[in-house]
Amino acid sequence: IRTDITGKDVLLVEDIVDTGITLNYIRQMFLERNPASLKICALLDKKERRVVDVPIDYRGFEIPNEYVVGYGLDYDDQFRNLPYVSVFKKSL
Numbered sequence: 001i002r003t004d005i006t007g008k009d010v011l012l013v014e015d016i017v018d019t020g021i022t023l024n025y026i027r028q029m030f031l032e033r034n035p036a037s038l039k040i041c042a043l044l045d046k047k048e049r050r051v052v053d054v055p056i057d058y059r060g061f062e063i064p065n066e067y068v069v070g071y072g073l074d075y076d077d078q079f080r081n082l083p084y085v086s087v088f089k090k091s092l
Contacts, residue, residue: 010035015072016044020052027054044068044085 010030017023023040030038041058048065069075070082079088 005030005033005035007034007036009037010039012038012040014040014042016046016068017042017054017056018046018049020050020054024052024054043071 012023012027012030014023027038027040039057040055042056043060045056045059045062046065047062067075067088068085069079069088070085072080073085074080075088075090079086
């Protein structure tokens with residue numbers, strides 16, 4: 001990001017947290033820029049898949065380890081526009 005966040009309160013918003021690897025990387029990048037505070041908000045959290053311990057300050061829902069689609073989440077560029085989040089079951 002190009003904006004100076006030094007001394008500012010920052011809220012990092014994520015759609016879904018899985019392993020936490022990417023989110024932790026982004027979190028560290030933001031912390032290096034010396035914000036006054038850094039909080040993380042996630043709509044969906046697959047806590048059982050976590051590889052890296054990332055603090056989620058605000059969580060919409062904790063979900064099981066299943067593939068979900070809808071509300072911006074897709075499978076092969078499909079189902080992104082569903083007005084809800086649903087478990088995706090691939091049919092044979």
